[in-house]
Amino acid sequence: MVVTHNVKGWDEFAKKMEELETTDGKNPVHVLFSGGKDEAGVSWCPYCVKAEPVIHDALKKAAENSHFVHVDVGERAYWKDLNCPFRKDVNTHLVFLPTLLRWKQPQRLDGERCSNKDLVEMLFEDED
């Protein structure tokens, strides 16, 4: 079973990644960064809305015991600030939302490619 984690904002995200690295250093950790949602549960980021069901559906292809961290980056204005910590961090270097990546590995998809089922499955299944 893939272990799913939901975090909101930079602090929660940073804490979660540290926790995963100390408690489980060996299983792959996939991270999805997407725009925050409104009261109705709809993200301000249209590609995130499109990508989410594709990614959740493809998640069953991910390795047994791997982790999936869904990160709610926050509101649009917060993300658009070029000093946003998600953009500055060396391990995330976020430029686009949504971005799906394997933590500290080369596998990464962003923007429209996050809603391409074929590519998302490839990322989850990749053994390299």
Added chain:
Amino acid sequence: MSLTLWNSRFSVTLLRQHTTIFTSAAPITAAHSLHYNYTFSTNSKSQQRRNLATTTSNYDYDLVVIGGGSGGLACAKEAVANGARVACLDFVKPTPTGTKWGIGGTCVNVGCIPKKLMHQASLLGESVHEAAAYGWNVDEKIKPDWNKLVTSVQNHIKSVNWVTRIDMRDKKVEYINGLGSFVDSHTLSAKLKSGDRTITAQTFVIAVGGRPRYPNIPGAVEYGITSDDIFSLDREPGKTLVVGAGYIGLECAGFLKGLGYEPTVMVRSIVLRGFDQQMAGLVAASMEERGIPFLHKTVPLSVEKQADGRLLVKYENTETGEVASDVFDTVLWAIGRKGLVEDLNLQNAGVLVQKDKIPVDSEETTNVPHIYAVGDIIYGKPELTPVAVLAGRLLARRLYGDSDLRMDYADVATTVFTPLEYACVGLSEEDAVKAHGADEIEVFHGYYKPTEFFIPQKSVRYCYVKAVAQRSGEQRVYGLHYLGPVAGEVIQGFAAALKSGLTIPTLMNTVGIHPTTAEEFTRLSITKRSGLDPTPASCCS
């Protein structure tokens, strides 16, 4: 068809006309029908296009590309974009020391990319020292961390490998991680992790590239490494013997020196074979000035591992017969590269080879009409990534698109990333003399002083440019040569000028950008024939 007019401006016009013809035709969405309906009856590729169009083909693929490097990938992607069903095989045999890598070929994994990154690392070290002269307070004890550099370089390569695989999946090129060999001229057997797979195709493109050679001396394979290993070496190279003075050897020695190791270059006969020999001599001299020793006219005899783990290399001076030896931490062979024809079983397909390369005609066709080759595997052409990319792309367009444009292998610019870089385009001085006669050639040249070299008091001794030109008539420029900083950036634009028929009067009428080093090309006034001193006055402007 005016195909014979290639290498002139006509070919460009011809291509534009094609584009106009086809874009003004009725809207056609399926590439297949386009090829079928609009193939010129006189075109040699008409049969090919008809086969693609009819879909009655019994083959697994329209095209199988063997080799997922620069040329193969460009060809495969372009073929898919033009409607073909394409698979691309890629397989890397580990080096004797066990180094292996992913998709993308030599350039991305063990060539241009890691080389440029390590060169940059080396230049940065130099810049840090210069920074002090420019007023920065710099800690004098700075030193590089080899393992950190290797990790950064390898991480970059891995992300490129990933993007390449994603790109292939996205563009519907089937990637087969297997070693292909021909069963017959339309059938390939691929060795995969999961076992053997038979693959048939209408057309094949061989783009397997090459790998470094090892000398046939004791200890070479056991103890030596090559450019395939250096960029992922898990220990500091230390004192390194670089055997070979081609561009790979010189570049490796250059960045190792810049990173603080002690390279020595062993030269069998000449430095930078195939390049302008005056420039080659200056490149070597500029490296010697930086403290890189050259062992000229010397060949290695053996490599032995000492009890302390270091390598004892015996070598011989081929002129004096004198035998000497020295101890190194690393021995790097850079004595040339061989084409990877061995595993292909080309005889089963009837493809002829020349030494370890494959001869092709001006349309990259081998002696077998439906088997083509591009990139480093082809005989007698420049072994450069952009050459392979363009040749592969143009081939795919001729096969499955509506183009007749052929690859022009002439006047390809290139750069040697030695500490002081060398870039050139067009003919070397000796080739110009050979082609036109010494009396018909005028060489304009000059030493120059880059503005930014004064403050840190960097040596300007080898900063030099020359233009090799027609002596009479319109004074056409045949070749441009530049030794100095950011050489590739300087020469790239001039390459377009040279391809457009650049003349000496045009060059002299071009206004320079001041202060740059590229502007030196607009100030060439001294000819070699005049015998005047090509060194500049004491200061600038």
